[in-house]
Amino acid sequence: MNFKTYKYVVAGSGFFGAVVAERIASKLKQPVLIVEKRNHTGGNCYSKDHAATGIHYHPYGTHIFHTSNELVWEYINRFTDFNGYHHQVLTTYNNKVYQMPINLETINSFYNLNLKPFEVVEFIQGEAAKSGINNPQNFEEKAISLMGQPLYDAFIRGYSIKQWGCDPKQIPSSILKRLPFRSDYNESYFFDPWQSIPTHGYAFIFDKLLKNPLIKVELGCDFFHIKSHISENALVIYSGPIDRLFSYKFGRLTWRRLSFKERVKNVRDFQGTSVMNYAEESVPYTRIHEPRHLHPERDYPVNKSLVIQEYSHADNGEDPYYPLGGDANTELLNKYKAELQRHKNLIVGGRLGDYKYYDMDQTIASALDTFEKIRSTHDG
Ligand SMILES: Cc1cc2nc3c(=O)[nH]c(=O)nc-3n(C[C@H](O)[C@H](O)[C@H](O)COP(=O)(O)OP(=O)(O)OC[C@H]3O[C@@H](n4cnc5c(N)ncnc54)[C@H](O)[C@@H]3O)c2cc1C
Numbered sequence: 001m002n003f004k005t006y007k008y009v010v011a012g013s014g015f016f017g018a019v020v021a022e023r024i025a026s027k028l029k030q031p032v033l034i035v036e037k038r039n040h041t042g043g044n045c046y047s048k049d050h051a052a053t054g055i056h057y058h059p060y061g062t063h064i065f066h067t068s069n070e071l072v073w074e075y076i077n078r079f080t081d082f083n084g085y086h087h088q089v090l091t092t093y094n095n096k097v098y099q100m101p102i103n104l105e106t107i108n109s110f111y112n113l114n115l116k117p118f119e120v121v122e123f124i125q126g127e128a129a130k131s132g133i134n135n136p137q138n139f140e141e142k143a144i145s146l147m148g149q150p151l152y153d154a155f156i157r158g159y160s161i162k163q164w165g166c167d168p169k170q171i172p173s174s175i176l177k178r179l180p181f182r183s184d185y186n187e188s189y190f191f192d193p194w195q196s197i198p199t200h201g202y203a204f205i206f207d208k209l210l211k212n213p214l215i216k217v218e219l220g221c222d223f224f225h226i227k228s229h230i231s232e233n234a235l236v237i238y239s240g241p242i243d244r245l246f247s248y249k250f251g252r253l254t255w256r257r258l259s260f261k262e263r264v265k266n267v268r269d270f271q272g273t274s275v276m277n278y279a280e281e282s283v284p285y286t287r288i289h290e291p292r293h294l295h296p297e298r299d300y301p302v303n304k305s306l307v308i309q310e311y312s313h314a315d316n317g318e319d320p321y322y323p324l325g326g327d328a329n330t331e332l333l334n335k336y337k338a339e340l341q342r343h344k345n346l347i348v349g350g351r352l353g354d355y356k357y358y359d360m361d362q363t364i365a366s367a368l369d370t371f372e373k374i375r376s377t378h379d380g
């Protein structure tokens with residue numbers, strides 16, 4: 001294949017790369033090459049049918065589309081419709097199931113009380129005051145000073161240790177910005193006006209995004225293997241890890257990685273919901289996903305369900321999921337960003353390029369912005 005003919009080369013086919021490519025092809029009417037090192041498009045949002053059960057699932061973790069951004073909502077609706085699914089999360093602690101985020105139902109159930117919304121804030125303040133923490137110095141102290149020790153120990157401590165792989169005392173207190181509970185029975189996980197699951201799954205969206213004949217997708221193709229074959233004048237839009245782009249010259253950014261264990265259970269419904277958190281440190285996984293609940297409109301087997309346990313691990317960029325953040329990583333990131341300024345034909349974005357947790361709508365918004373910059377500075 002002659003890579004040199006392409007004026008636009010996109011590395012990565014997640015939402016960032018796919019949306020930028022779609023815009024270039026449909027608005028600038030220019031050919032775009034996408035190279036994707038995996039054997040499918042869609043990045044971590046990829047979805048497929050499970051072979052043994054036919055249940056549609058998200059192999060890189062359950063993805064719920066939700067947004068308050070009208071522009072993004074209008075854009076994504078050109079490529080899919082949604083099935084009306086509304087997200088709720090539950091957590092198991094001590095063999096009992098509670099609503100998450102912590103709300104009035106969680107508190108009443110945990111303390112075996114029947115508090116009213118106008119009573120609960122004062123009650124929790126009383127619990128928090130027992131800790132005697134007035135000047136919290138870290139995540140743990142801040143959480144206890146806001147919700148009290150019992151709720152923290154039950155729902156936050158063990159889960160945070162598993163998720164972030166460190167003592168919560170080492171996490172900066174700035175992570176906790178809002179009051180970590182709701183004083184009503186609202187069990188909706190997201191507040192956004194638009195939230196749901198794409199009716200035909202995410203892979204369908206990516207097929208549609210990339211179906212313009214001006215877009216050529218090369219799967220199983222690592223950008224670094226073809227980099228030397230592309231035109232010097234090409235504009236490269238790269239959505240892989242930024243430290244890898246510069247051969248880790250300043251050092252490696254650190255991440256958390258997830259792994260998933262899939263099991264088929266011989267029951268129609270294993271846990272009654274799509275995502276169940278496991279709060280205790282002694283349970284090795286953080287969550288169990290049951291994807292049949294994401295598509296209540298589908299005809300699935302009555303005697304089988306797919307369940308997926310999720311585990312969290314340290315990662316130094318081999319299989320990055322969540323940026324770990326912190327001062328040392330921020331310092332490193334700033335060095336890479338400064339280095340990037342020296343390359344005028346190179347744009348870096350997406351969750352890996354920006355070393356930032358983005359929800360899908362934020363990724364799409366950032367890709368649409370990036371395209372507008374390309375249009376204003378590179379078109380022609
Ligand atoms: C467990 C989990 C659950 C999530 N759940 C939600 C949710 O419920 N709702 C929500 O809105 N968001 C969710 N997100 C966030 C969502 O996954 C991201 O917003 C989205 O994937 C970001 O898209 P992206 O294109 O930046 O990155 P990615 O989807 O990671 O795509 C990057 C692509 O680049 C490719 N690539 C990297 N390096 C190279 C290279 N050298 N050459 C070629 N290709 C390369 C990768 O293979 C990948 O396909 C979740 C994230 C995680 C980790």
